[in-house]
Amino acid sequence: MESCENNSSPPSSPPIILSPCAACKILRRRCVEKCVLAPYFPPTEPLKFTTAHRVFGASNIIKFLQELPENQRADAVSSMVYEANARIRDPVYGCAGAICQLQKQVTELQAQLARAQAELVNMQAQQANLITLVYSEMAKSQQQCSPQPCGNFDSFEAFFFDQGGQDEDFIHGYPLEPLWT
Structure with a gap:
């Protein structure tokens, strides 16, 4: 006997593929749903993570962020990126050198x-x-x-x-x- 099953269920929507955050992309790891780095290093800003990673290292960045309350993490990331840029320009003094120069001015x-x-x-x-x-x-x-x-x-x-x-x-x-x- 021929069964006439009606597959009238709506076609399933294609799975949403999210781009991994810049940190996970650079570290070549799978970006999980609760990635602590994703809100602060979007896929459109890979240089931001590359700079911070070069100076502080990924594990230190993750550790810093996990120790802070969520409402302070964005400021901490901005500070880390700023300090990392300053350290790349001036490896010895970093931000302190820039502050000293500004005080002199x-x-x-x-x-x-x-x-x-x-x-x-x-x-x-x-x-x-x-x-x-x-x-x-x-x-x-x-x-x-x-x-x-x-x-x-x-x-x-x-x-x-x-x-x-x-x-x-x-x-x-x-x-x-x-x-x-």
Whole structure:
């Protein structure tokens, strides 16, 4: 007798093949579902694991990650990769060398800023001295000319800018020269 079985079960979906994480791919091992390295070394970033592996070794990286709570692992991996890159560039000092260099730059920039601030204070003092000198000269000229009208010297601005059409670089025919160079 012919049996007519109806295989009406839905066709099974093809198995999902996940790419192994970069760590397992480089170590040539099977990437298990609960791979501790997979969340931090995706298959798209093999250089990240290669760099950390070169300096720390795979077993140390795994041990470090297993000892940490999960919420700190991503930061730990970032730090390991950063330190590994620094160690490759500078095998002796690593990150400490970069930090020392940056501290030296900060010290140099602070000294440069202090010199610029001192120069600014010096220029402000020169400006104040110049203004005092101009006011004292104005007072002397007003005292000398008091019997006769000498012009409108009621204010500092009038002294400098009411020159009756003369060039702004000259005050009463005398060129302005800088006090400093």
